[in-house]
Amino acid sequence: MFKIFKNNRLSLVYFFIIQFLIISFIVRLVLYIWSFSNIDFSIIAFFKTLFFGLFFDIGVISFFTIIYFTYLILFPNKWVGTIFDKLFTYTFYFITTIILTFSFFAEFTFWEEFQNRFNFIAVDYLIYTYEVVENINQSYPIPLLLLIIFLLVFLQYFILKKQKAFTHTFSLKITKKQQLLLFIGLLIPLFFGFYISNTDAEWSKNRYENEISKAGIYSFFAAFRNNELSYTDFYKTQDLEYSFKDLKQKLITQNDTLFSNEPNSIERTIKSYRTEIKPNVIFICLESFNADFLNNFGNKNNITPNLDSLINQSISFENLYATGTRTVRGMEAIMLSVPPSPGRSIVKRKDNTNLYNIGDVFKEKGYSRTFFYGGDGYFDNMNTFFGGNGFDIVDRGRGYLFGDSFTAKRTNIKDNEIQFENAWGVCDEDIYKQVIKEADKSYSNKKPFFNFIMTTSNHRPYTYPNNKIDIPSGTGRNGAVKYTDFAIGEFINKIKNKPWYNNTVIVFMADHCASSAGKWELNVDKYHIPAIIYNLPNIEPSKIEKQTSQIDLFPTLFGYLGWNYTSNFYGKDINTIKENEQRAFFGNYRKLGLLKGNKLTVLGDQKKVSFYTYEKITNTLNPEKEDSIQLKDIISYYQTNDYRYKNGLMKLKK
Structure with missing residues (x-):
């Protein structure tokens, strides 16, 4: 099934992106089922929710891969598989996977409290770490959750290891065609950053469908950027x-x-x-x-x-x-x-x-x-x-x-x-x-x-x-x-x-x-x-x-x-x-x-x-x-x- 993604320098990138999209799809599906009683269900609306969700997920993963895409474009082929190459790649993979896995878990707790994707409240919570960390610690079994997160990170690594994603990444040189593909990939976050607003996911009159159509991390950074809104710029005015x-x-x-x-x-x-x-x-x-x-x-x-x-x-x-x-x-x-x-x-x-x-x-x-x-x-x-x-x-x-x-x-x-x-x-x-x-x-x-x-x-x-x-x-x-x-x-x-x-x-x-x-x-x-x-x-x-x-x-x-x-x-x-x-x-x-x-x-x-x-x-x-x-x-x-x-x-x- 995944042969098309094997036997090239970009194997890890391909599998990493697919891994993220699959997990994000599962999270979205769970939130949909969780909120089903509040959703005006129809087959068309359901698939529309998934389509918008996939679109914003692509935006999220494009931002997370900017550094590694740039690294692969600029890194000389003669140094592929060196200690530096492995150290940089493993560091990128594990840090990014831990962040994404943690965010997926955090989305469930945030949804339980607010029935929203991350918003300005989540942004504020980063500032008041004592109250928030203590509240989480007193509300949930933190050691167990951390254990589950790290087990899931290891499971994701094990799957990619079995697919030989790391082996191919460290043993094969990058081609000009692949570099061009990565360069095109770098244009995706620019497109999302300049032209796509988080509100573009709000296609439905049902608030739950709109929220589930969004991506949590994308919503978080949108809230970080827009937690103060200019009335005259964003709202109806009159004389x-x-x-x-x-x-x-x-x-x-x-x-x-x-x-x-x-x-x-x-x-x-x-x-x-x-x-x-x-x-x-x-x-x-x-x-x-x-x-x-x-x-x-x-x-x-x-x-x-x-x-x-x-x-x-x-x-x-x-x-x-x-x-x-x-x-x-x-x-x-x-x-x-x-x-x-x-x-x-x-x-x-x-x-x-x-x-x-x-x-x-x-x-x-x-x-x-x-x-x-x-x-x-x-x-x-x-x-x-x-x-x-x-x-x-x-x-x-x-x-x-x-x-x-x-x-x-x-x-x-x-x-x-x-x-x-x-x-x-x-x-x-x-x-x-x-x-x-x-x-x-x-x-x-x-x-x-x-x-x-x-x-x-x-x-x-x-x-x-x-x-x-x-x-x-x-x-x-x-x-x-x-x-x-x-x-x-x-x-x-x-x-x-x-x-x-x-x-x-x-x-x-x-x-x-x-x-x-x-x-x-x-x-x-x-x-x-x-x-x-x-x-x-x-x-x-x-x-x-x-x-x-x-x-x-x-x-x-x-x-x-x-x-x-x-x-x-x-x-x-x-x-x-x-x-x-x-x-x-x-x-x-x-x-x-x-x-x-x-x-x-x-x-x-x-x-x-x-x-x-x-x-x-x-x-x-x-x-x-x-x-x-x-x-x-x-x-x-x-x-x-x-x-x-x-x-x-x-x-x-x-």
């Missing part, structure tokens, strides 16, 4: 002056007053409709917490008894949506009260300090501001973002230096204050102890406080202290959710006896859902998160049914507190929004969505736009014809948001 004029009409309510007539300014004074109060505020941002984890939203597993109990005593948001699928996207929305940006979250971008944020409203009212995180705040640039925007830091630092240019105070959680810790940080009970300790200090100093807590326990490997709940640690998401809820119950019970409790509002909201995967380019149900405002003085418990965005939570809280303040936010007090003004923003790193009622508009890169009707009961999107009004609306929000960040209009005025 900027019109966008700002339209935006102001959407943001200004009856009691708001613009600061200036500058065309690109949205700075305004918010005048309250209530009497002002100044309670302490503790905001708890729940890691990866779906609305449907709660009994209130139909869950029957009884894994959130404490939150379900609090809902009945609180202001509860029944129809609230996260803006993104990662913690940094949630932080961007909460802190800055803006729609999501294409590519990277502002939390991870350069020049993201001294931005007008919710903390500045608290500062204006005389509050201290502290960010609490159970892991090392170096991860995902959190310390730089919060510290550079006026917050003190309490985290589990491991030696990374906090920027000297910031005036923020950093407190490290000590070893003797920890009962349990995993790859992502200390357990939620331990971080709440730090919150209580700092709250006691603020109370003794007669200083109102705003504490922003980012929890970590509801994250793979789903481990937590033993004997706390009836689900064993490390057995899955339900246990992590129930422990997160348990820790909340313990926290509330402990602070009820504190002298500052009656004057403290506790706010809960998720940063994002546990999974964003689904058939569609944006899956609306995967952005539905819980949010409640608990212990709010003089306000009766109620359920807010209006469609709400994550960016609206704090403007709504400020409304309940009766605060007049300066706003540069896109978020609005939900109680001032009319029925026809309801909307929610969400996206991933390439898609930007606007949901108004059941009408979803999605901006895609390459200046694409899609229109859908969202069927909430079935969680399906039905394609619709272009709606010019919706198109103008969505562009007004996202184009102005990009412009304001790029041109420093989010900055605090000196």
Whole structure:
């Protein structure tokens, strides 16, 4: 069968390429079978998936063979089979085979978590090696996996050895025809590098078919190159002056007053409709917490008894949506009260300090501001973002230096204050102890406080202290959710006896859902998160049914507190929004969505736009014809948001 590839200097190259293509085909087939229930199966679509996959696999292997192709073209025939020739060839083969084999294994673990080929998340994970390596080590049997990887590498070598690929490569000279063939082969990566985008694999309306059509390594480098996308280069635009004029009409309510007539300014004074109060505020941002984890939203597993109990005593948001699928996207929305940006979250971008944020409203009212995180705040640039925007830091630092240019105070959680810790940080009970300790200090100093807590326990490997709940640690998401809820119950019970409790509002909201995967380019149900405002003085418990965005939570809280303040936010007090003004923003790193009622508009890169009707009961999107009004609306929000960040209009005025 393989005689055509034998008896020449290129034997190893031929077999190496075939080996890669076969293994990649197997991986693609496994992912297809794994995701079969989410795929709109047809024979034509199946073969189309394989065709696109083969095309991108050829691109991947062409990049990996550049060095060896060049070596074979330039290496003199008289030195074929020398020690140097063998050393170079074996080094190339084993290093490349190990990398490719490892990447195939990594694709399965990444798919299990995100139902995606490698994307910008995988790129970010290269930076935060401690958290990622520890998470992998605590989630999977690493020694066994490494053993399997090396056995597979040896098996691949053994097969090529049996085919005498190395023998022929080291004993036969290269011909002019073969050199010409290799030279043509070097043109393939140039073709892919300049003319083929990863988005060319997205031929289907079914997201799973698109992802399986891609090649993991190709997707990884595409994400590495494009993790910041220029809105004006990649997305639909319109006249900027019109966008700002339209935006102001959407943001200004009856009691708001613009600061200036500058065309690109949205700075305004918010005048309250209530009497002002100044309670302490503790905001708890729940890691990866779906609305449907709660009994209130139909869950029957009884894994959130404490939150379900609090809902009945609180202001509860029944129809609230996260803006993104990662913690940094949630932080961007909460802190800055803006729609999501294409590519990277502002939390991870350069020049993201001294931005007008919710903390500045608290500062204006005389509050201290502290960010609490159970892991090392170096991860995902959190310390730089919060510290550079006026917050003190309490985290589990491991030696990374906090920027000297910031005036923020950093407190490290000590070893003797920890009962349990995993790859992502200390357990939620331990971080709440730090919150209580700092709250006691603020109370003794007669200083109102705003504490922003980012929890970590509801994250793979789903481990937590033993004997706390009836689900064993490390057995899955339900246990992590129930422990997160348990820790909340313990926290509330402990602070009820504190002298500052009656004057403290506790706010809960998720940063994002546990999974964003689904058939569609944006899956609306995967952005539905819980949010409640608990212990709010003089306000009766109620359920807010209006469609709400994550960016609206704090403007709504400020409304309940009766605060007049300066706003540069896109978020609005939900109680001032009319029925026809309801909307929610969400996206991933390439898609930007606007949901108004059941009408979803999605901006895609390459200046694409899609229109859908969202069927909430079935969680399906039905394609619709272009709606010019919706198109103008969505562009007004996202184009102005990009412009304001790029041109420093989010900055605090000196």
